Amino acid sequence: MGSDKLKIIVLSNDNAIRSKISSYLSNKKSILELEFADSIEDIEVIKTLKQSDIIIWPNDKAIQDIRDIYKMMNLNCRLICCQKELPERKILEELSIENIKFISFPIKAVEFSSMMQDLIEDHANKHDKNESESPCNMYPIQTNLLHSWGKYCPFNVFLKISECKYIKFLIEGSDEYTEILDKYINKGVKEFFITHNDYLILKEKLIEGPFNSSGDPTQHLKQVNVFLQNMLLSTGVSSEAIELADHLSSQVLRNFDEDTSLKAFLLDPMFEDNNQFCYNHAYLVSAVCAQLASLLGWNSQTITRKLVMASLLHDSSLDYPEVIIMHDLYPEKLKELDREEKDLVKYHGPTLANILIQHISIDTDVITIIKNSHESPDGTGYPLKTNVSNLNLQTGVFLLAHEFIVELYKVNFDSKEVDNLVLKIFEKYNRGHFEKIAKEFKNIFFKVRDSLVA
């Protein structure tokens, strides 16, 4: 198992930096080995560096010097340079092809962890050929998804016994497996795992299309969304998650450009459970955004797609379902959190924006929407307390759609409450250049309400 572990070397003699990185990686101790080295000039250090998977190197050298050192030492591991400021995006892109990554330092724990997740997945991919039950290779899977697999269990499913130990409890191909599953769920088991390899197969299957017997496209979208939110909650924003979010975005665009689909989801009991809010609200926001964008005549798929993508990812720097539920549905409870947790919530939009800058496939407009995902047109949002004059129209559509869905949850999707709710949100957004968004929003939801009553 030792050889499966990711070998990371921190190249710095600064104790404060060493202990910071060490604490950021403390929850990944079972899957990686962390070492420290002082100087890149030392021959012994160079030998160690050559055997590592990742070198983390805080330095203030020029980009070209770093490139030269990396080439001269003939390294083929990942080099992560920590500097005060990031190079331009285009240069980041070129460097990433060369296996060199830049992160701005100091960095928030959640951003560091998200970046490490991608590297860990990369490492797991390389080791999947000799599939093992190494903790590096195990991924959590939501029970909703396990139940939707159909008659035969398509993968081996594992239970976690301890930090480093998993046992197989469902065997691939077995029938009536849901009964065994329910027995464990009734006993209070909340987490089940599949191997990283199967996790990737499952992701590909979900991209291909529905894999259960119903073949219903809307059901399939919900399934993909649950898997995506499951991925984001358990492993953060990784490249795998972004690929799936991108796929789901195009499906949402195809499905939610008419009010019939909007009516269908307002009536869907699946969405009414507040405990599932963290899995479903992003998806619902994305549907409302797609609808509003089409009514506003933004028929450019690119703009709408960015909105949908931002909606699907917007809370993914918060890694606990309870915190996601609390900050949107019960913000008054946030005062019960300690200072550090409060800060995590307060800055989760800008934090996620910083994480996404590292992913070159993500458009800068998506990043802007996410950064401002808790601002408000009347200046009462957070953390910047900016107002309508500093928010662009796309952000306005997102904010309005998000607020509408949150309020719907708060009234338990009661259609009798929709009128009040729509008017309240209309008043709030009917200012400055957001007026046209507010007007379209009011029209469409009154139309949907009328068809619900009819």
Ligand SMILES: [Fe+2]
């Ligand atoms: Fe949020």
Ligand SMILES: [Fe+2]
């Ligand atoms: Fe949210």
